[in-house]
Amino acid sequence: MFTSKKTQTVGTVKEFLTGQEKKVKQDWVPLAAAGSALPLIFNIMPAFSFAATNTSVDVSQKVISAFNPLTELVKGLSYPLAFLAFSAAGIYWLIGNRPKAVEMMQGATIGYVIVQLSPMLMRLLVSVTAGF
Structure with missing residues (x-):
């Protein structure tokens, strides 16, 4: 070997x-x-037909619909959490701690964008793994 x-x-x-x-x-x-x-x-050689091609589409739709409540819950929680993070960043800005405020705003913005793009990322992952 x-x-x-x-x-x-x-x-x-x-x-x-x-x-x-x-x-x-x-x-x-x-x-x-x-x-x-x-x-x-x-x-x-005999011809084999393993599965219809629409089966992968059905599985993809089932996976997306199964995770839909979870993604909607996370998206719903992202609104108040982003508001709180921006409010805390505003307070830090007012008291003079500007680097901490900018860091909090960047983190809140990036997190909010990722959460809002999660359904698209879910569809992308499902479509990529559908061929396996």
Whole structure:
């Protein structure tokens, strides 16, 4: 399992630098025989149909609708929490602690935007994982 692979030499450095290639005689008879047998193999194999393509769409819609109450709850809680964070940042601004106020406003804004984009992110994740 952990054995080292041997290095295979394909030519000399001189051949590589001059652009000369070693001509290898290829035997085309086995390739032609294998190629002519492919239509027979494919005609013998039965056709399988595993699942309809609309199944993944149904599963995606079920996953999105299952998480819909949770996303609506988080979005509903984001309004008052963002208001409180902005109010606290305003108070910090008024008392002179401007770096803390700016930090709180940045955090509240980024968090609010992420929460509001959560349904879109959910649809994106479901559509990406639908192919698996």
